[in-house]
Amino acid sequence: MKDQADGLRSMVQSDASTGRETLMGSETQGSFPKVVAVTSGKGGVGKTNIVGNMAVALQNSGKRVVIVDADVGLANIDIIFNIHAKHDISHVVSGEKKLSEIMIKTEHGIKIVPGGSGFSHLTQLAEGEKLNLLSEFETLQNEADIIFVDTGAGISSNVLYFNAAADECVVIATREPTSITDAYALMKVLFNDYKVKYFKLVVNMVKSENEAKIVYSSLSGALDKFLKNVVLEYVGYVTTDNEMQKAVLKRKLVIDLDKNAVVSKNIEKIAFKIHDSEIRSSSNGSIKFFMNKVLETVTNN
Numbered sequence: 276m277k278d279q280a281d282g283l284r285s286m287v288q289s290d291a292s293t294g295r296e297t298l299m300g301s302e303t304q305g306s307f308p309k310v311v312a313v314t315s316g317k318g319g320v321g322k323t324n325i326v327g328n329m330a331v332a333l334q335n336s337g338k339r340v341v342i343v344d345a346d347v348g349l350a351n352i353d354i355i356f357n358i359h360a361k362h363d364i365s366h367v368v369s370g371e372k373k374l375s376e377i378m379i380k381t382e383h384g385i386k387i388v389p390g391g392s393g394f395s396h397l398t399q400l401a402e403g404e405k406l407n408l409l410s411e412f413e414t415l416q417n418e419a420d421i422i423f424v425d426t427g428a429g430i431s432s433n434v435l436y437f438n439a440a441a442d443e444c445v446v447i448a449t450r451e452p453t454s455i456t457d458a459y460a461l462m463k464v465l466f467n468d469y470k471v472k473y474f475k476l477v478v479n480m481v482k483s484e485n486e487a488k489i490v491y492s493s494l495s496g497a498l499d500k501f502l503k504n505v506v507l508e509y510v511g512y513v514t515t516d517n518e519m520q521k522a523v524l525k526r527k528l529v530i531d532l533d534k535n536a537v538v539s540k541n542i543e544k545i546a547f548k549i550h551d552s553e554i555r556s557s558s559n560g561s562i563k564f565f566m567n568k569v570l571e572t573v574t575n576n
């Protein structure tokens with residue numbers, strides 16, 4: 276395992292002027308997209324719909340958005356955008372396809388990287404496969420302003436890797452007690468095992484902001500007591516809205532059906548807040564560094 280990590284590191288040099296790591300021989304110009312992992316302890320809390328609608332809000336306002344579907348369970352992103360992926364990230368890992376060949380562009384112009392089951396084997400990739408992934412992800416550098424990673428739920432290793440590698444971790448929770456305790460458990464593992472310190476909280480499926488603030492208080496109260504070094508920032512809330520369910524049944528995004536619906540406006544506000552916020556993690560926002568961190572985490576374990 277050490278040899279693989281060494282092999283990867285030897286491909287990487289540190290750029291002293293920026294503190295960022297870059298692949299040998301490649302240019303460091305261009306701005307780096309912000310990588311935002313959207314995650315939850317418990318499943319079914321609205322991650323995929325929030326990612327999809329945030330992506331549309333930002334893309335429609337002129338930002339370039341990429342979504343990485345890293346949920347190795349059900350391919351939710353495909354469904355809400357009504358797209359059908361012939362190939363997925365496993366074809367990039369094997370070297371059969373370039374990332375540009377498997378990405379699907381939605382009618383909004385959002386680029387989607389279908390994960391399929393391709394991200395479930397990160398721990399078992401051969402060195403050549405890791406390099407395929409690393410160099411292909413590097414090509415996103417000049418193609419996006421923001422990359423959302425729909426990580427799936429829980430504390431499985433691939434969920435943890437993507438959260439550890441991202442610039443921002445956005446945790447989605449609802450009022451349900453299990454959603455709150457599972458969100459806490461996820462942050463605890465990410466802090467203890469991967470030193471992730473900063474999280475953003477979005478509370479979904481509430482009646483009012485007051486309800487969302489109660490969820491925030493209970494989570495931040497528990498963190499203050501038991502995980503003092505973890506910082507949880509409240510970003511916003513999304514109301515429970517029938518329009519969302521109707522859209523899901525039609526395999527549409529609520530923002531496309533009614534951009535003035537309360538739920539669409541809630542998500543739009545959150546999207547801009549996340550896009551505009553300063554990165555607080557130490558990872559510096561490089562997609563190269565992002566994948567490098569993922570792969571290093573894997574090789575070190």
Ligand SMILES: Nc1ncnc2c1ncn2[C@@H]1O[C@H](COP(=O)(O)OP(=O)(O)OP(=O)(O)O)[C@@H](O)[C@H]1O
Pocket residue numbers: 315317318319320321322323324325346351427428479480513514515516517519520523538
């Ligand atoms: N704000 C909302 N108002 C009403 N219904 C909602 C809202 N957010 C999500 N839902 C409902 O919850 C369901 C689950 O949402 P979604 O698939 O986005 O969750 P998820 O966290 O991605 O789930 P998984 O963990 O299975 O990937 C949706 O089908 C939708 O019906």
Ligand SMILES: [Mg+2]
Pocket residue numbers: 322323324346351425427
């Ligand atoms: Mg989902």
